[in-house]
Amino acid sequence: MKYTASLTLTVEAEDEAGARQEFKNKIGASDFDSDSIDVEEEA
Secondary structure, X not given: OOEEEEEOOOOOOOOHHHHHHHHHXXXXXXXXXXXXXXXXXXX
């Protein structure tokens, strides 16, 4: 069996450049919990 895991991470900022930078800053294991990870079995 194969599984696919995906994560949705949302950040807020005043402009596009700020949003991109904030997203980069937030990428780290401590910034999300297990409930934010979706796992699906591949057919």
